[in-house]
Amino acid sequence: MTIAEPLATTPDALRPWVAEVRTMAFADPPEGTFVQLPDAGTRVVLRVTGDGRRDVLAVGPRVRAAYHVGKAHIACVELRLAPGAARPLLGVPAAGLVGRVVPLDALPDGVARRFAREVRWLDPRAALPRIAEVLPGLLSERTDPARTELLRAGVDALSVRLDRTPAQVRDVARELAVSERQLRNLFADGVGVSPKHYARIDRVRTVAARAGSTGWSELAAATGYFDQSHMTTDFRALMGVPPRSFFTGRLPATTPCQAIRQP
Missing domain, CATH: 1.10.10.60 (Homeodomain-like)
Incomplete structure (x- = not known):
């Protein structure tokens, strides 16, 4: 059984908007069942798969645990947004994302799409410094x-x-x-x-x-x-x-x- 744990330190510049950062990379599938605990947070995930596909995704709150077979050849960085940060970044109420996985490009707000453009081509394992440069500028004037x-x-x-x-x-x-x-x-x-x-x-x-x-x-x-x-x-x-x-x-x-x- 594998449960994803935080594997990166949240940069100080992101702390007003990001509660936790996870970076994960698997050359081979993780052993056993991959467990996703229930999570009341909204997350933004930059994911690169072995075939070169790149996604920047909004992952809404998960109200029940999920159990999956782990995947190989995948790397991602996951930002668990702090309470109140989802609306300024994604342009929609967090309640509208419960149980959903949505590409940022498909969201109606221009800020979400701009963030996706800024980070899509980064290496997830080395993306945090650039994310820490981009995100505060996008959100500082949109937060109440x-x-x-x-x-x-x-x-x-x-x-x-x-x-x-x-x-x-x-x-x-x-x-x-x-x-x-x-x-x-x-x-x-x-x-x-x-x-x-x-x-x-x-x-x-x-x-x-x-x-x-x-x-x-x-x-x-x-x-x-x-x-x-x-x-x-x-x-x-x-x-x-x-x-x-x-x-x-x-x-x-x-x-x-x-x-x-x-x-």
């Missing part, structure tokens, strides 16, 4: 600082941290002095999923990352679940199998990688 700050405060409050369990949606809305409806609208535009669904995905990803470090009941409590049964139910719903099955390699059947879809 106050709205972005509010959204990111909501995301932080609903995320699992080592020193605290995540807050409840109603408490986050009250703390930010917005209604729950306003908070949902913020998340739909800037994250892609509702605050409740964001928190659910974040908890399951945390369980996947921390499993084995402590007992199941302690892990359930630390990640904000009512009890171990609640954690198991949530994990099964998003991952397709319960935690014990996942961590002993009893995984769902693999499926083909998602096809590129036009808007």
Whole structure:
């Protein structure tokens, strides 16, 4: 089982807009099943395949895990956009990209297409310096600082941290002095999923990352679940199998990688 992990340091110039960078290159298929965890983030991927095909793709939030056979002769750099960065770069609400893979050239916004032109011919393994030059100039005047700050405060409050369990949606809305409806609208535009669904995905990803470090009941409590049964139910719903099955390699059947879809 192979789970993609961050393999690159995010350049300082990208940190206002990019939460995480992954670079991957496979001469041979990765061993076992290639697992894509649920992910509430929107990503931009520069991908080069062995036959020379180059794609610059917007990959929307993934609400359930996906299991694939890994591919050989592929290299890519993946930018996981920070909350609120998808709309300025891609020109569409993040909610419109959930479960989709769309070429940037097919998006209606000129900034997305310009970014695709700037990076398409780069080597994914050495693309970060040029991306760090291009992206800030495209986004600095298109971002609403106050709205972005509010959204990111909501995301932080609903995320699992080592020193605290995540807050409840109603408490986050009250703390930010917005209604729950306003908070949902913020998340739909800037994250892609509702605050409740964001928190659910974040908890399951945390369980996947921390499993084995402590007992199941302690892990359930630390990640904000009512009890171990609640954690198991949530994990099964998003991952397709319960935690014990996942961590002993009893995984769902693999499926083909998602096809590129036009808007």
